[in-house]
Amino acid sequence: MQEGGLMYQAFIFLLAAVVSVPVAKRLGLGSVLGYLLAGAAIGPYALGLVGHNVEGIMHFAEFGVVMMLFLVGLELRPALLWKMRLPILGLGGLQVILSTLFFTGIGLLLEFPWQNALAVGLILALSSTAIVLQSMNEKGLMNTEAGQNAFAVLLFQDIAVIPMLALLPLLAISESTVMASTLGLSGWQHGLLVLIAISAIIIGGRVLLRPVFRIIASTKLREIFTASALLLVIGIALLMDLVGLSAALGTFIAGVVLADNEYRHELEAEIEPFKGLLLGLFFISVGASINFTLLMQEPLVILSLVLALIMVKFAVLITLAKLFKLQASEQWTFTFALAQGGEFCFVLFSFTSQHQILPESIIAPLVVVVALSMAFTPLLMIINERWVQPLFISINKSYKPADTIDDGITQVIIAGFGRFGQIVDRSLTLNGFTTTVLEHDAAQIENLRKFGHKVFYGDASRQELLQAAGASTAKMLVVAIDDHEKALEIIALCKKHFPHLKLFARAAGRIQAHEFHKMGVDVFVRETFHSALNLSEQVMTSLGLAE
Structure with missing residues (x-):
């Protein structure tokens, strides 16, 4: 069996995750x-169980x-974007600007050329979306308030x-790389190609995907919807890679475009399991990429840079x-949550290397610094939580979210949007309550959307x-x-996994009610x-019985 074989590496990665994660959670x-x-x-700088092609593994894990x-x-x-406009533009914008200025200043003090200092400042201003969201969840x-x-x-x-x-290609000290492109195009041609690609994602998401998903949903084959969701993500990633942009950014834009699509929840449900597994693989790859050889050669320099990165972020954030x-x-x-480098730092460092914007003598140690800062984040969160x-x-015994505030959070989920469900939804929404409606009939969804109803496609028994x-x-x-067996399945699922939900159900008759x-x-x-009682009352009234 070859050490670098796919099956061998998959076994090692899965074994490492299965052994280490439960132990870490228990501790x-x-x-x-x-x-x-x-x-x-398991990385090449420790036990060496996964060989030396960590960069290739991380590229897949990304x-x-x-x-x-x-x-x-x-x-x-x-x-939601409009509601969060102040923290996004104000807090987020100032964090990126101030962090960039501080790191650029440090680069200048270390006698970097101003172009290199600014490039490093921009990259190190970023934090890890993957680690922060996972840890806070x-x-x-x-x-x-901190989480939002x-x-x-x-x-x-x-x-x-x-x-x-x-911006980064404009900071290349070698002028021959300033207008370079992965496709050999000039700067304005490459910019036009990027604009066309992003426009295609936006227009396609708004116009083409809804009827495509409707056709796929009408097959009622879950595996086809799963394949379609993966095809969408992979296709956009390939398109972004073709035009020289980050695949993650392309899929992020596609997600925003599809945020109001009635198939949004089904897409989330199909992709979530793959995301969790591959995100775990990404974290393992980050750990494997830590170059302990370089760390042992210059421990004081590397650890000092890690400390400087965390302290600058601390100062700006607090x-x-x-x-x-x-x-x-x-x-x-x-x-504490945001005081680290991020996964996009690896993407941008790779980008600066390809375009000869930063020399390898700067990139190599900073990759180790970013990886170590990401590894320290869970420890920082533990320090914050325990000490x-x-x-x-003012802090309570736990960090339980304020579930008494319903603004922006679904209060009632309605499974099924036939005549019965529509009446329930209409009564709730007219009285100001928020609902999320799930319907498994694609044709029904399309008809209801014509009348302005907001309904999402999906099987509520999942x-x-x-x-x-x-x-x-x-x-x-x-x-x-109206499917009684399916209703029983949904109720059993909620009793097991969502016991806090108060359950209301439509029964066809006495047996179902029992x-x-x-x-x-x-x-x-x-x-x-109740409709039979009401009709009986109307009949008796017409027969002269006093009300």
Whole structure:
């Protein structure tokens, strides 16, 4: 068996994850640190179990980041973007600008040419979307003030990578590389090609994908929808790679474009399992990429740079947190979470190497610095959780999100949008309650959309789809479908995985109502019972019986 064989490497990566992550979780270190430690152990600079082609493995593993940003984009509906405009543009914009200025200044003090100093400053201003979101989700911090503001900063950073990719070639000291392009085009031609590619993603997402998804959904074959979701992500990634842009940015734009699409939740549910697995592979690859040989050769230099990176980010972030008046305890959570380099740093360092913008003597140690800063992030989060947060009296015993605030969070999920479900939804929305509606009939969805109804395609009996629809934060689930067996399946699923949901169900008759009662449904209504009573009342009134 060859050491570098695909099956062998897959076995080693999976074994490392299965062994290290549960141990790390049991020790309270979090899954991200478990993945990073596993990667460091099996990497070429430690046990050497995965050979020396870590860069190739990381290039594949970055597909997990691509999928993650696609899912992040799917959550960014225009209303949410508008609501978050101040933290995105203000907090996020100032963080990138101030961090770039500080790191550029440090580069100039180290006697870098100003072009190199500015390039390094721009790259190190970025934080890790993958590690921060994973860590905050595990600790239940995403709906806190710190979590929402951290998400806004990360969102601005991810968007800022687009102009950075356009600016960095202009900083090349060698003029021959300034107008270079992966396709041999001049600068304006390459810019035009990028504009055409992004326009194609936006127009295609708005115009072409809805009827395509409707046709696919009408087949009622889950595996075809899964294949279509993966085809969409991979196709956009290839298009972005062709024009010399980051695949993650392209899929992020596609996600934003599809945020209002009725098939959004189904896309989330199909891609989520692949994202989780590949994101774990990415974290392992980051750990494996830490060059311990270089670290051992110049330990003081590398560790000093890591400390400088974290301290500069700390200074900028805590200042901005105070300026934007975050609560005292939230300021520190926000700061600890974002004080690292990011996965886009690897992308941009590779980009600067290809375009001869930065010399290898600068790139090599900084790649190690960024990887180490990412590895230290889970430890920083633990320090914040165990020793910093208890200092604040206002902090509770846990970081449970404020689930009493319903603004922006789904209150009621309705499964099934036939005549019964439509009446329920109309009554709730007219009284100001927020709903998320799931319907498994693609033709029904298309008809309802013509009348302005916002309905999402998906099978509510799938756990990952309910999760994507907001079942973790919703208060109630209304089962309004006419398939009784499917309704029982949904109820059993919610009882097991979402026990906090209050369940309301539509029963076809007495037998079905009795089964709902046995399963612990909170409220169930026989669909013909009340209408029959009402009609009986009308008949008796017409016969002269006094009301």
